[in-house]
Amino acid sequence: MKQFVDKLFNNQEFNKKELLEFINKIDEETKDYLFEQACKKRDEVYGRVVFFRGLIEFTNYCKSNCYYCGIRRSNNNADRYRLSLNELLKCCDYGYKAGFRTFVLQGGEDAYFTDNKIKEIVSVIKDKYPECAITLSIGEKSYESYKMFFDAGADRFLLRHETAQAAHYKKLHPSEQTLENRKKCLYNLKEIGYQVGAGFMVGSPYQKLENMVEDLMFLKELSPHMVGLGPFIPHVDTPFKDMKAGSVDMTLIMLALVRLILPEVLLPATTALNSIHEKGRELGLKAGANVIMPNLSPKEVREKYTLYNNKNISGLEAAEYKEAITKEIAKIGLKLVVDRGDHVSMK
Numbered sequence: 088m089k090q091f092v093d094k095l096f097n098n099q100e101f102n103k104k105e106l107l108e109f110i111n112k113i114d115e116e117t118k119d120y121l122f123e124q125a126c127k128k129r130d131e132v133y134g135r136v137v138f139f140r141g142l143i144e145f146t147n148y149c150k151s152n153c154y155y156c157g158i159r160r161s162n163n164n165a166d167r168y169r170l171s172l173n174e175l176l177k178c179c180d181y182g183y184k185a186g187f188r189t190f191v192l193q194g195g196e197d198a199y200f201t202d203n204k205i206k207e208i209v210s211v212i213k214d215k216y217p218e219c220a221i222t223l224s225i226g227e228k229s230y231e232s233y234k235m236f237f238d239a240g241a242d243r244f245l246l247r248h249e250t251a252q253a254a255h256y257k258k259l260h261p262s263e264q265t266l267e268n269r270k271k272c273l274y275n276l277k278e279i280g281y282q283v284g285a286g287f288m289v290g291s292p293y294q295k296l297e298n299m300v301e302d303l304m305f306l307k308e309l310s311p312h313m314v315g316l317g318p319f320i321p322h323v324d325t326p327f328k329d330m331k332a333g334s335v336d337m338t339l340i341m342l343a344l345v346r347l348i349l350p351e352v353l354l355p356a357t358t359a360l361n362s363i364h365e366k367g368r369e370l371g372l373k374a375g376a377n378v379i380m381p382n383l384s385p386k387e388v389r390e391k392y393t394l395y396n397n398k399n400i401s402g403l404e405a406a407e408y409k410e411a412i413t414k415e416i417a418k419i420g421l422k423l424v425v426d427r428g429d430h431v432s433m434k
Contacts, residue, residue, distance in 0.1 A: 088117040095347035096124050107300045110340065118340065125343035125375030128350050133377055137421050138353065138428030139409065140222065141187035141383040143178045144392040145170040149195025151226065152261050155291065157322035157393040158195050164324045166391045169199060172208055174385065179212055179219075182383045185409055186425045189220040191245070191380060196226040205232075206239045213240030220427040222284075227268060230275045237279050244276045245284035247315050250291065250298055251305035258293045273309060282430050284313030284353075289341050290333020291319040299341060307348050312430035313378075314345050314352050317359030322393065335364045339374040346375030351431050353378050368412075372421060378428065379416075381408045 091109045094101060113121070146169045147158045158165055170178075179190050190212060194200070200208075209221055222243035223236060233244065248269050250256050256266040276283045287302045288294075306314060318333030338360055346354055355378040356371025364370065368379065382389055413423045 088112065088114065089120050092117065092121050092124050092347070095344070096128060098350070103300050103304055106303060106344075107296060110296055110300065110344075113340065118336075121340065121343045121347075122374045125346040126373065128346055129354075129375045129377050132350050132431060135421050136377065136424045137372065137416050138189070138378050138426060139187055139423060140189040140191045140355075140378060140380040140428070141178070141182035141185075142191045142193060142380040143170070143175060143182075144193050144382070144384045144388065145175055146194035146197040146200060147388075147392045148197040148199065149226075150198055151196050151264060153264070154259055154261075154326045155288070155319065155322070157324060159325060162324045165393075168388050168391050169197070170385070170388070172211065175208060176211065176215070178383045178385065179216060183216055183219065187383070187409075188218065188425060188427045189222060189243075190216075190383070191222040191224060193224040193245070200225070202228075202232045202235055206235050209236055209239040209241050218427070220429065224284075227264075227272050230279070233272075233276055233281070234279050237281060241281070243282040243284065243313070245286075245313065245315060246272055246276065247284070247286040247288075248273060248302070248305065249287050250294065251287070251301045252298050255293060255298050259291060273311070277309075277311075282312040282353075282433060283309075284315055285309055285311045286313075286315030286317075288319040288333060289316060289338040290331070292327050292330045294319075299337075303341070303344060303348060306345060310349065312351075312353060312432070314349065314354055315357060316341050316345065316354075317357035318363050320359055320363060332363060335360065335367065335370065339370055342371055342374040342376055353428065353430055355380055358382075369415065369419060372416060372419060379412060381412065 148167050149158045149160055152159045152161050212221055220242040221240060222245060223241050224245035249259060253266045273283060273285055318338045320332050321327050321330050354376045356368045356376040360367035360371050
């Protein structure tokens with residue numbers, strides 16, 4: 088079993104059968120070795136550092152109806168909100184003063200925010216903070232729209248593929264959403280020049296180990312700059328409200344495997360992981376992650392952006408949160424750096 092870990096560590100070729108067998112048979116000793124080697128690989132590429140991104144959840148309106156998501160359009164219990172440009176700038180201003188050099192603008196697929204509005208938001212933020220990176224996470228758009236945002240100053244785009252197997256994708260989304268279009272968007276983003284983030288939920292409804300192997304193989308093929316992985320957590324106002332949550336253990340295994348398969352990837356210890364386990368963030372970093380995304384959204388809206396139940400929402404201001412996490416990660420030998428935290432290929 089450890090030989091397979093070494094194979095990944097040394098960037099040797101592998102196939103789906105080997106990967107599936109490894110995940111099926113992994114024991115505690117091999118798991119510890121996997122995490123150890125994942126961290127070693129991360130440290131080789133980036134050093135023992137953690138990058139911070141300031142997350143701003145600017146709208147929870149969404150035209151899509153994904154069966155797992157708490158802000159899906161059919162959820163009539165959602166308390167909807169939108170941040171104004173001025174409110175967005177206040178979040179960035181506070182974040183910048185607190186040492187953040189990446190702003191992640193995340194929201195539902197909200198028709199109110201037209202391409203021109205997104206272009207204006209990106210342009211204004213970029214003009215005010217030219218040394219900062221802007222990441223967008225606003226769903227599926229046309230090639231022309233993505234190009235417009237990129238030309239306005241957006242640096243990165245996060246679009247989780249959710250599952251790389253078409254039949255499974257159909258079980259998670261209504262018929263108007265297709266895996267084919269999702270993948271097309273990801274390849275368009277890469278072609279335009281974004282630092283691109285993909286990713287999937289671990290333990291999503293109807294997911295089999297074979298699905299996760301397909302996800303890992305797709306990520307290897309796509310070779311994104313970032314990968315967002317987190318456990319599925321059910322939301323009470325969705326069709327999947329009674330489904331079992333994904334496991335912390337399997338999420339950590341997936342994180343470590345992604346680190347070894349894509350050594351240069353930027354890999355967050357996600358909010359979902361920290362929501363399902365009190366030490367989820369620390370465990371994620373010990374499995375090879377190197378990014379944390381504290382929430383810079385106004386405190387009064389954080390509870391409204393509920394993709395899943397029991398979201399971990401810090402009541403602390405960003406600066407205090409940053410200081411607390413800096414101390415936390417120092418205990419495991421990692422250091423926060425005030426940096427845009429670009430993918431090594433972009434430096």
